[in-house]
Amino acid sequence: MKVKMRGCLIAYLGLALSLTGCWNSRELNELAIVSGIGIDQGTKPGEYKVTFQVVIPSATATSQGANSGASPITIYTSNDHTVFGALRKTSKQASRQLFFAHTQLLVLGESIAKSGISGVLDIFERSHELRLNTAVLISRDTSAASILKVFTPQESIPSIGLSKKIQNTSNVWGENQRVDVFELINKMTGEGGFTVSGLRMIGNVEAGKKKSNLEQSDVETTITMGGQAVFKKGKLVTWIDGPEARGTDWILNKIIETNVDIDAGEQKKAVAVNVLLSRTGVKVELREGIPVFHVNVSEEGNINETKSSVDLSNTEEIIKLEEAMEKLTKAEIEQAFQAAQQTGVDYLNFGNELKRTHPNAWRTVENEWDQIFAKGTLDLKVEAYIRGTGMRLAPFMSPEK
Amino acid sequence: MMATRTTKPKKSQTEDSNNQSSPLTENLDDNLQHIREGLGNSLDLIIRYFQTIDDAPRIAAVYMDGLTDKEIVNEFISHAMSFQTVNEEGQKLTTSLDIYKYMKEKALNPGKGKSVTTISELFEALLSGNTLILIEDMAEAICGNTSGGEVRPVSEASTQVSIRGSKESFTETIGVNISLVRRKIKNPNLWVEPMTLGAVTQTSMAIMYIHGIVNEDNLQNLREKLQEIRVDSILESGYIEQLIEEGGYSPFPTLYNTERPDSVAGNLLDGRIAIFVDGTPFVLIAPTTFFMFFHTVEDYYQRFDISTLIRLLRFLCLLISMFGPAIFVAALNFHQEMIPTPLLINLASQREGVPFPAFVEALMMEVTFEIIREAGIRLPSTIGQTVSIIGGLVLGQAAVQAGIVSPAMVIVVSLTGISSFTTPAFNMALSVRLLRFVIVFVAAFMGLYGIAILALILIAHLCSLRSLGVPYMSPIAPFALKAQKDTLIRSPIHFMKIRPRLNNDNSNVRKKVVKGKRVNTNES
């Protein structure tokens, strides 16, 4: 009996195993690894033009004996009403099945951003292949497709290069912040607006999509970060740049490390302070229907350069510099806040904060929050600390002649 | 080779046993004829005749050449023949009985001569290296132990090498082997029970344990199992291992074997039982747990921190050698998202030109590896070198350059191959290697899900095994906190005050041997 049973089990097991076949088994050389996706407005209304940047493994610099002549990437473009439809249509052009698990970058064209991006993100959530932590960028004054076509120096795969670029600049400069699909969805489901970093192309696509573009020290076509796109209800309304963008990140507590050039007494912008640590606390309250935003910033940094003659071995001088630093930060944040109030979009996360901490008060202003936000006042406190002055104390002086 | 379990010799066996159990006759020639016939006129049977005086009874000495030490035989015979023809009272020793009595009681040292009355006893004594003296008109023979002959001397262990620790290993002679252990444990409680197994081979065996430490239930269990064995031949301890194993069809060995006396001594001190079989240097240890296969005696000789790390490394290697290629195949074919992007692009570019699916590639490489390994073992060591060089070429660069396999697969296969050699017990390493193929197969069909389910079944199977009634996976399952000091890790010696619990141990505390106490507690 027992032996029989075991026999049955083994037969069953064998049968089940052989039945499985290899439904989900895919060899690596049957896959086209997609490194970046770009989405633009299609030619017909309601259609997407989806661009895929696909890696050609044998031509990448990482692989042994890479064929230097071949392009490490190739571009496929399809039009369809849905993103998934477009990617399936691409099979007409591609010899291998597109594989999305390693997508590094999603570029949304300015055209689609203006007409609304809420429709395109669902597939990123629903699909098990696409990653939620893919970086999202908006192409500024150009299409997503052309952004994906341009080769980048150093990184053989442009999407990886761009996603590293945004990571790098948000780590050390702070004007942009890396937003991934997951954050974007969280922001879209939250209250108010939000910002997403933009990409700009310098030069033209025709030159950039040739590999010869890289055969020069100063590349003809390059892609740089270009401010932050402000979204309201999923639609691009305006762009913010420079201090406004960095001030926004300051309020959002997204500054990781940055540099501020502060005034040293009479000399303007003479001391470079590397901000190494910055924390922002936000509290929102409603005073008689008018919101008050309490923003507390505390930053710490080291002096990395000075062209002034300030004696940095003197504590009082340092305190003065700290005050200047506070002033500069304050000015930047206020500028960003005013810019936000002017656009009438609360992309500074104040609405969400109010909703989280005072859900009852939120309910009273929920419907006309944008107008109420524009009327709100900012209560800003900045504390700046200078912790170090590098390898020297007082700067060197050439003898006065 | 030798017919072991065929029915034919059994038949003749029963015929033989009829006249073998018959008593000796009084006719010397008949007896000698019996012996000659019984051994089929074997070349190594030697019969020497003596006659002291003309009318005295004839005497014959019988022994096997090669099993006996010639000098001892001569000494034995000369002692036996040293009787005067006259006894103290001056009477002539003419009758066979007188000579027999004189020989047994006076001429030979008391106890040195035993009497043998049946043919079967006679054969057993003869083939164990005794010399027999038969006297005309006597139905009894005198036998004396003269065993000796050529044996392999104690030499260095060849399969279980250690950097530190005793270098000696067991030989093929059971007596030497027992003495090697006795030299390590000088305690009267080290008991050795002899027994003989194998209807044809009559192999002598012994079970050794430390009385007072060993678990009596386990011991009784083992005795019963050994007594139940009905087999023609025992040529190696492997026969015993397969005959007393519980559970039947399992890829995992449930008895440990070793050729190191210090390993046996250590296990005896843990309350285990050693089974010695004549003719092999491999001694079995029972009961065995899974984790024993990953321990070596050297673990206790090195400092505890180093030993712990080395032990953990071995368990890591076990996992690698079992699941390494399977996880690689699963990741490559099913879970490409698990691989970091740069690595994936690398792997993809390596696989561009490879014509086989990853599974076939892995299988090919694994089989090649096994072929090289097996060839390397069987060949004489001089040619073995050549095999390893050729093997290195096949498995390595050449295969990659020919575009048959990808470099990453070579790395994975060689890593698993090397990992499997870190398991100190060769038989366990073999089982793991066998299972590796099954796991790769499942991985190719179902990816990680298949591996996970197979691992579940495998662990359930391991948990269901027992060795002499002791759960195979103890002390992890069933979990015993105290025993964790010497399972995955090796804690300092002064922490290990408790012996491993093998069923219901009666003496758990080390450094204290309870003498001659039989306790049968019934817990757990």
Add this chain to the structure above:
Amino acid sequence: MRKEVIGPSQLFAMIVLFELGTALVVPIGLKSGHAVWLSILMALPGGVLLYLIYYDLYRQFPELIMSGYTQKILGKAIGWPLSLLYIPVLMFNGSRNLREAGDLLISSTYDRTPILVINAIMVIAVMYILNKGIEVFARTAEIYFWIIMIMGLVCNFIVIAAGLVDVKHLFPLQADDWWDALSSAYPSIWIFPFGELVCMTTVLPHFNKPRKAKRAGVMAVILSGLLLTFTHAIEISVLGENIYSRAAFPIYTTITLVNVANFIQRLDALVILTLIIGVFFKMSIYCYAATVITADLFKVQDYRKLVVPVGVIVLFSSFMSAENYTSHLNEGRAFLKYILPLLCAVIPILLFLVHHVRKRFGWYR
């Protein structure tokens, strides 16, 4: 045949694995929003209480499984049909667990593999281990307890190390939240996963140290409750309420977000392994309970004979009971609301009360 015995640490491991099983993976107590962790904490005392009732009944009838003492307490005429009721419910619940595992596997990796095959492979493993007996099962659970703990530790550590946790998502708690938490704790979370421990009543008679059953069981329930609380709190703090409530498998989404140093990423496999192990043990216990109750009611000597039929029924009901995952979830909601409370809480409490009343007044013959 030797009586199979299990020890305290094995019981502990079995209960923890059983509790964590699917509850770790699927979203529970949705009504309470971001305060779901609070709901679990609130349901925990109820779970412990429920276990104590099962424990008390076991101490009163140490040799009998649930169906045995139901018949003793309520009499054969009521007890037998009432016990019969348990068999389909247990099998159905087991099959639901299987379905959840199958669906996660299909929606995560095996989208082209039929659910029949995925589930069949799992059922084969369950049948194999149940054929080996409850003792082997308990020992396997003991090993996997450690594996799950280590994997859980690794996963949690990595999620925290990746800097994904935002405690803001958990606080502040408003008055409404407390109320919502309480209302989803009872009966929803109280029954699933804590009430499901009713299956353990079939395992307890194999316990070798009856006195320790209380301690081991209560500790296991508390530990698993705390682990569930912690894990779900982490999930919410990473995902935020919105995504948490929309995700089919929040823990899976949480782990996909991990990216440490661009190298440790996509640890989905760990989560899937956790689910496979959890579901395996949970389903095995369901199947075991169904098998032994059937064997007990129909006087089958060796319950092993029933393992294959029960396994096959569970397998087929796992994918025939619902056309898709949405209807599966809706069925589950109804099941959790109307049927499970009856079997997990009402009947045991009833048995407990009737037994003590009968004992008190000497109404036993």
